[in-house]
Amino acid sequence: HRKKLLVELETRLKEIARLERERNNLLSMLAHDMKNSIVPSIHILGEILSGETQDLQANLQLVQDELKTVNYLATNFMEFARFNLKEYSLVPCRMEMRPLIEKQIQIAKVKSDQNELKIYLEIPRKSLPLITADRNMVKRVITNLIDNAIKYTSPGGVVTVRVLDRKEDLLIQVEDTA
Numbered sequence: 001h002r003k004k005l006l007v008e009l010e011t012r013l014k015e016i017a018r019l020e021r022e023r024n025n026l027l028s029m030l031a032h033d034m035k036n037s038i039v040p041s042i043h044i045l046g047e048i049l050s051g052e053t054q055d056l057q058a059n060l061q062l063v064q065d066e067l068k069t070v071n072y073l074a075t076n077f078m079e080f081a082r083f084n085l086k087e088y089s090l091v092p093c094r095m096e097m098r099p100l101i102e103k104q105i106q107i108a109k110v111k112s113d114q115n116e117l118k119i120y121l122e123i124p125r126k127s128l129p130l131i132t133a134d135r136n137m138v139k140r141v142i143t144n145l146i147d148n149a150i151k152y153t154s155p156g157g158v159v160t161v162r163v164l165d166r167k168e169d170l171l172i173q174v175e176d177t178a
Contacts, residue, residue: 030073030077032144033073033140033143033144034070034073034074036143036144036147037066037067037069037070037073038066038070039110039111040062040066040107040108040110040111041062041063041066041067043110043111043114044059044062044063044110045063047059048060062103062106062107065103066107069139072136090134090137091134091135091136092132092133092134093132093133093134093135094130094131094132095130095131095132095133095135095138096128096130097128097131097138097163097170097172098123098127098128098163100135100138100139100142101121101123101142101161101163101172102121102123104139104142104143104146105119105121105146105161107143108143108146108147108150108159111147111150112150112159115150115153115155116155116156117150117153117155117156117157117158117159118157118158118159119146119150119158119159119160119161120158120159120160120161121160121161121162121163122160122161122162122163123162123163124163124164124165126165128163128165128170129165129170131170142161142172142174145172145174146159146161146174148174149174149175149176150176152176152178153176153177153178154177154178157176157177157178158176158177159174159175159176159177160173160174160175160176161173161174162174162175
């Protein structure tokens with residue numbers, strides 16, 4: 001009977017350790033996603049305050065959009081913690097990819113300029129088909145891919161975001177020169 005209790009205790013301890021790792025991963029992802037919005041916003045506000053900005057209205061709009069993203073992340077995290085959800089529930093919607101990608105490129109240019117990198121967008125001139133997806137997850141994936149490319153590209157390098165319309169789906173590639 002004692003051996004059975006020890007095996008059960010060991011199993012529960014492993015489960016607790018697994019849950020702790022998942023909690024730490026979730027917190028790390030949340031911090032990473034929030035930082036992806038906060039860092040460029042701080043830089044843009046610095047440019048505005050120093051008078052270096054070209055288009056005040058557009059830059060303020062970028063900062064506002066990124067702060068809305070941080071607010072969304074924080075609100076969702078609080079709901080997640082409050083209800084102790086077991087998994088993320090996707091919220092699919094019909095959406096256009098072009099504006100989302102162009103905005104993420106514009107935000108990424110703040111980081112790429114700081115790192116002395118060039119960032120290019122190659123996208124078909126024709127309108128892209130609408131897709132059905134979770135907007136926030138798509139934005140998160142694109143942001144993280146671009147952010148990682150910028151982070152791991154040497155000064156003077158190039159990051160290219162390429163969008164290909166393959167009739168049945170869209171392919172988004174992020175390529176860097178390392």
